[in-house]
Structure formats: C-alpha cells, structure tokens
Amino acid sequence: MNIRRGRTAIVGTGEVPTGRFPDRSAIEIALDAARLAIRDAGIDKDEIDFVIPTTAVFSFQFSNELTTCRLVEELGLKNVSANATVFSGGSSSTNALRIASALIETGRARSILFVHCDKLGTGVSAQGGIDLFSTAGISMEWEVPFGQHYSTVAALATQRYKHETGTTDEQLSAVCVSNRKWAELNPNAYFRKPLTIDEVMASKMLSTPLRAKHSNMLFDGGAAFVVTSADHARELTDQPAYVLGEGGVVTHFAYHQEPDLTRFGWARAGRQAFLEAGIEPADIDVAEIYDSYPIYQLIAFEEIGLAPRGHAGRLHLEGATAPGGRIPTTTDGGMLSKGHIGAGGSVSLLVEAARQVMGRAGPRQVPGCRFAVETAVGGTYMDAQVTILGSDVPRGRPA
Amino acid sequence: MSGATTAPARPRPVVQPWARPFWDSARRHELVLQHCNACNQAIHYPRVACPHCGGGDLGWRRASGRGTLYSFTVVESNAPSAFIADMPYVVAVVRLDEGVQMLSNVVQCDPGELRCDQPVEVVFERLDDEFTLPKFRPLR
Numbered sequence: 001m002n003i004r005r006g007r008t009a010i011v012g013t014g015e016v017p018t019g020r021f022p023d024r025s026a027i028e029i030a031l032d033a034a035r036l037a038i039r040d041a042g043i044d045k046d047e048i049d050f051v052i053p054t055t056a057v058f059s060f061q062f063s064n065e066l067t068t069c070r071l072v073e074e075l076g077l078k079n080v081s082a083n084a085t086v087f088s089g090g091s092s093s094t095n096a097l098r099i100a101s102a103l104i105e106t107g108r109a110r111s112i113l114f115v116h117c118d119k120l121g122t123g124v125s126a127q128g129g130i131d132l133f134s135t136a137g138i139s140m141e142w143e144v145p146f147g148q149h150y151s152t153v154a155a156l157a158t159q160r161y162k163h164e165t166g167t168t169d170e171q172l173s174a175v176c177v178s179n180r181k182w183a184e185l186n187p188n189a190y191f192r193k194p195l196t197i198d199e200v201m202a203s204k205m206l207s208t209p210l211r212a213k214h215s216n217m218l219f220d221g222g223a224a225f226v227v228t229s230a231d232h233a234r235e236l237t238d239q240p241a242y243v244l245g246e247g248g249v250v251t252h253f254a255y256h257q258e259p260d261l262t263r264f265g266w267a268r269a270g271r272q273a274f275l276e277a278g279i280e281p282a283d284i285d286v287a288e289i290y291d292s293y294p295i296y297q298l299i300a301f302e303e304i305g306l307a308p309r310g311h312a313g314r315l316h317l318e319g320a321t322a323p324g325g326r327i328p329t330t331t332d333g334g335m336l337s338k339g340h341i342g343a344g345g346s347v348s349l350l351v352e353a354a355r356q357v358m359g360r361a362g363p364r365q366v367p368g369c370r371f372a373v374e375t376a377v378g379g380t381y382m383d384a385q386v387t388i389l390g391s392d393v394p395r396g397r398p399a
Numbered sequence: 400m401s402g403a404t405t406a407p408a409r410p411r412p413v414v415q416p417w418a419r420p421f422w423d424s425a426r427r428h429e430l431v432l433q434h435c436n437a438c439n440q441a442i443h444y445p446r447v448a449c450p451h452c453g454g455g456d457l458g459w460r461r462a463s464g465r466g467t468l469y470s471f472t473v474v475e476s477n478a479p480s481a482f483i484a485d486m487p488y489v490v491a492v493v494r495l496d497e498g499v500q501m502l503s504n505v506v507q508c509d510p511g512e513l514r515c516d517q518p519v520e521v522v523f524e525r526l527d528d529e530f531t532l533p534k535f536r537p538l539r
C-alpha cells in the first residue's frame with residue numbers, strides 16, 4: 001500500500017461568527033471566510049488554482065451561484081483551473097478535504113480553497129427549519145408520511161442507546177454542558193453563557209427523551225480552509241495541519257435501514273483513519289466530535305476508541321472532555337453551543353481541529369496539541385467520516 | 400372545530416412503481432413484504448433488485464405483522480407542520496419477525512408505557528382513498 005499519510009496539509013483557516021445576521025448577505029459571509037483563510041495561509045490569492053464550495057442549504061439560488069464560479073469572480077482569483085461543488089450534508093468538509101488531498105497528491109491541483117457559508121438562522125423561519133428537516137435526507141415514501149424529522153431521528157438513537165448502555169439523561173445532558181464550557185471561550189460561538197445540567201434537563205421535551213437544550217439550533221455562519229502539498233506547507237509555516245489519516249463508512253439513506261442505531265459505521269471508519277495515521281486513539285490530544293445532538297457525540301467518541309462502550313457519558317459528566325480535562329472534546333463549542341450552520345457543522349469542527357494542531361486556537365488552545373481527530377456525518381447519520389490531523393507526520397508502520 | 404386552519408395536509412407516500420403492491424395490499428389491510436426468490440430473504444423497503452444478492456427474481460409474501468419495538472420516541476413538541484395536530488404521536492423503528500426494519504407509528508397505546516424490545520402487531524390507518532398506512536400497537 002502507498003504511504004499517503006501526511007502528503008497534504010491544511011495551511012490556513014478562516015471563520016466568521018455564528019449567529020443571526022439579517023443584514024449580512026450570504027456572499028459577504030462566504031467572501032469574509034475565504035479571505036481570512038487565504039490570509040491565514042500566508043499565500044497570494046492567485047496561488048489558489050482550485051476552488052471547492054459546498055452547498056448552502058437555505059437557498060438553491062445562492063448554492064447555484066457558488067457552483068457557477070461566483071466565488072472565483074468575486075475574489076478575483078486569476079489562476080483557477082476548476083471550481084466544483086462538493087456536498088454531502090454534514091460530512092461535506094471531510095469529503096472536500098478527501099477530494100482536495102487526492103487532487104494535490106496526483107498533481108491535479110496545488111493550492112485548494114474550500115468555502116462554506118449558510119444562512120439557516122435568518123434565511124428560514126423556525127418552523128420552516130423544522131419542515132425543511134422533515135424531508136431533507138428523509139425517505140418521501142417510507143418515513144416522511146410517519147412524521148419523521150431530525151428530532152425523532154436523534155431521539156430514536158438516544159432511546160435505544162440508553163436502553164443498551166444504561167446511560168442516563170444526566171450524562172447525556174453533560175455533553176451540552178461540556179461543549180458550552182468550550183463555547184464560553186470561543187468568540188465565534190452563539191451560546192456563550194454558562195449552562196447547567198439542571199437547565200438542560202428542565203428544558204422543553206421535544207421527542208422523548210430528547211429535550212430542547214439537547215438539540216442544536218440553526219444559525220448563519222461560514223468558514224473556509226486552504227489545502228496544499230506537505231512540501232509547500234513546510235515553505236509556508238513551521239506547523240501546518242498535516243492530513244494523517246481518514247476513514248469512512250456509508251451505512252444508509254433511510255434511517256430505519258440502519259441495523260444498529262447505537263453504533264453506525266464509526267468503529268470501522270475510526271480503525272481505517274488510525275491505521276493510516278499510524279497512531280492509536282490514546283495518542284489523541286484533541287477530539288472534535290460531530291455533536292448535532294449529544295447522542296452522536298457519545299456514540300462516535302466510544303466507537304472510534306476514545307472510551308469503552310457505555311462510558312462516554314460518565315466521562316463527559318466527570319469533566320474529562322471540558323477545558324482542562326483529559327480528552328478535550330469539541331473545543332469550538334460544537335453545533336450544540338457554537339450553533340448549527342448546515343454543512344458548516346463539521347466544517348467548523350475541521351477548522352477547529354486544524355487550528356488546534358497549528359497552535360492557533362487562542363484561549364481554547366490545548367497545550368502541546370500534536371494529534372487531533374475530527375468526525376463528520378451527513379444526512380440522517382448516513383455515513384461515518386473520521387479525519388486525523390497532526391502537527392508532524394509519525395513514522396512507523398506504513399498505512 | 401374552530402374556523403380556519405392552515406396546517407398542510409399529511410404527506411402522502413411518494414410511491415415508486417415497484418412498491419405499488421405494498422401500498423395496494425395495505426389498503427386491503429394486508430402487510431406484505433418483498434421476497435427474493437434467489438437468496439430467500441425478506442426485503443423492506445421494496446427495491447428494483449435484491450439488496451442482498453443483486454438478483455431480480457422478486458416476489459411478494461404476506462408478513463406475520465408481528466415484531467418488536469427496536470426504538471421509539473414520543474413527539475411532544477416542534478413537530479413538522481403537517482403533524483402538529485397529531486401531537487403527542489409515537490415514531491418507532493419496528494423489527495419485524497421476518498428480519499427487516501420498518502419506520503412507523505405506534506398507536507392504540509399509552510406512550511408512557513412503551514419499552515424497547517416489546518412485542519407489537521400491525522394495524523392499519525386510512526390516510527385517504529388511495530393510502531392506508533401500516534402502523535403498530537402493543538401486542539395484547
């Protein structure tokens with residue numbers, strides 16, 4: 001097998017605050033994020049030779065503009081050979097990075113700009129958001145007629161996981177509290193006031209056992225990153241975020257087809273990623289875990305090997321995942337506290353993982369962060385995507 | 400009933416032609432499952448070809464209508480517009496005795512009494528002239 005480990009790297013990230021910005025257009029958000037990423041990478045804009053936008057769920061018109069090269073024109077990029085949208089819902093970031101790395105490794109591109117923005121906070125009403133996510137990624141024949149939507153999707157996994165592992169509502173709620181503690185340190189996060197387990201457990205019941213504060217909320221926001229070859233990365237910075245390994249497993253389209261709603265494909269995806277990276281779960285310094293609902297943070301955390309089955313809730317309750325804890329987790333506050341911006345949920349987490357290994361995470365910086373793992377998933381948890389970034393490239397067994 | 404209501408109609412299944420026998424049977428209060436004659440396995444939801452072996456020799460068999468609650472949830476708020484009037488309602492993944500999973504609703508029950516793995520049986524609820532939905536109730 002070829003050694004693919006560490007052949008490409010993220011060299012710059014850009015992000016704007018998550019929130020409700022009725023006066024800011026989608027393109028303004030996208031351009032701000034893109035320009036921040038190019039500046040952070042320390043490259044000239046005309047070094048970008050490939051642009052990968054992802055879809056903005058709030059507007060088909062705007063997404064079409066991104067697909068038809070609006071970013072290239074607005075940014076005045078002079079040397080772009082191709083502009084191609086990559087979209088797989090919440091796992092778009094991973095798939096964009098995967099494709100970008102392949103293009104760079106094969107010499108098809110040199111410096112790739114990925115951009116995401118969405119306006120789900122002000123571009124759609126609250127009920128409109130619920131209705132949008134009662135059909136998006138949900139089978140129109142076999143699930144929509146029964147009232148399936150994203151709260152029930154999360155609740156079905158939560159109920160079964162509680163049944164099989166004995167995890168408590170208090171432990172599930174501890175995920176929200178842990179992520180909030182990180183958001184308190186993140187100026188780009190929407191929810192920054194301290195949160196208690198009692199507040200989470202007193203919030204309105206949505207779909208049993210899922211409560212309002214177990215649910216993400218939709219906002220406006222955007223982020224971008226620049227990927228290049230490892231050789232070029234070393235010319236740009238002493239501490240790039242090398243792409244060390246990745247793994248992915250696609251499990252289903254219709255949620256009820258998933259044979260195990262308490263595991264999904266995480267274990268196999270995690271094994272692939274760690275094998276390729278040449279490290280073990282115990283080597284991880286920071287875990288950026290996709291957290292649209294607490295249940296998914298617990299499941300992925302366990303299945304990729306960061307804790308034994310059924311132990312993740314307790315670890316969150318004990319503070320192991322919070323600032324100062326043993327396994328700093330979802331350090332930008334995640335979708336539960338930073339806010340959910342569509343495909344941007346995992347873009348934020350990937351950008352935060354890169355910032356952590358590049359030493360650029362500000363007040364949230366985990367000292368000496370060498371290896372970060374990031375998870376992403378799209379649709380109704382249709383795929384399990386795992387990415388490992390590192391500040392150096394481990395030698396050892398080739399993947 | 401109070402005057403004007405703007406709630407959208409309940410969504411009807413968007414039917415693929417190869418699944419038509421499932422819905423036609425449901426209208427007659429029969430639960431049927433697609434069956435692969437090559438690898439002898441039940442299939443749900445219906446496919447153009449067997450998802451197990453890829454074969455195209457598919458037929459239909461009447462199902463037992465019995466299974467267990469793999470998981471369930473009681474929707475108490477923030478439902479999609481078309482389902483607001485139905486709250487509280489139960490969404491469940493049912494594991495049928497034939498070995499396939501189905502998304503449906505649990506009805507004729509006290510939602511607070513439901514438990515994972517409890518036995519359930521099919522019942523039928525009319526949606527309109529064309530569609531009757533297979534739903535489930537606790538097995539008595």
Ligand SMILES: [Zn+2]
Nearest residue numbers: 435438449452
């Ligand atoms: Zn077959």
